Amino acid sequence: MTWTLGRKLGVAFAAVCALFVGALAVSLTFAGKANDRWDETLSLSAAQIGAETQVRGIQDQMRAQARLAATLDSRYERDSRPASPQGTRARPRSRRWTIRS
Numbered sequence: 338m339t340w341t342l343g344r345k346l347g348v349a350f351a352a353v354c355a356l357f358v359g360a361l362a363v364s365l366t367f368a369g370k371a372n373d374r375w376d377e378t379l380s381l382s383a384a385q386i387g388a389e390t391q392v393r394g395i396q397d398q399m400r401a402q403a404r405l406a407a408t409l410d411s412r413y414e415r416d417s418r419p420a421s422p423q424g425t426r427a428r429p430r431s432r433r434w435t436i437r438s
Contacts, residue, residue, distance in 0.1 A: 340348075405413035 401413045404410070
């Protein structure tokens with residue numbers, strides 16, 4: 338069977354279009370995976386912020402306990418009894434990572 342120039346060009350054009358559609362599908366797949374990883378990174382960031390807030394609250398409580406031991410002043414006793422509200426408030430909005438007090 339002898340192919341005409343138009344038929345050869347049509348088949349070549351269809352092959353190039355199929356190649357571009359395949360490349361587009363692969364590109365969209367990898368872009369979706371990258372978005373999923375970015376969302377995971379943001380959730381880890383929220384968990385880190387929560388952990389830092391909790392550590393700051395614990396440090397405030399330790400500071401109040403040290404001042405109470407050094408001065409025996411009752412205002413530091415109030416701060417050293419319960420965990421600092423700043424530390425117990427640390428709860429990130431992530432579904433996967435939670436910080437429990």
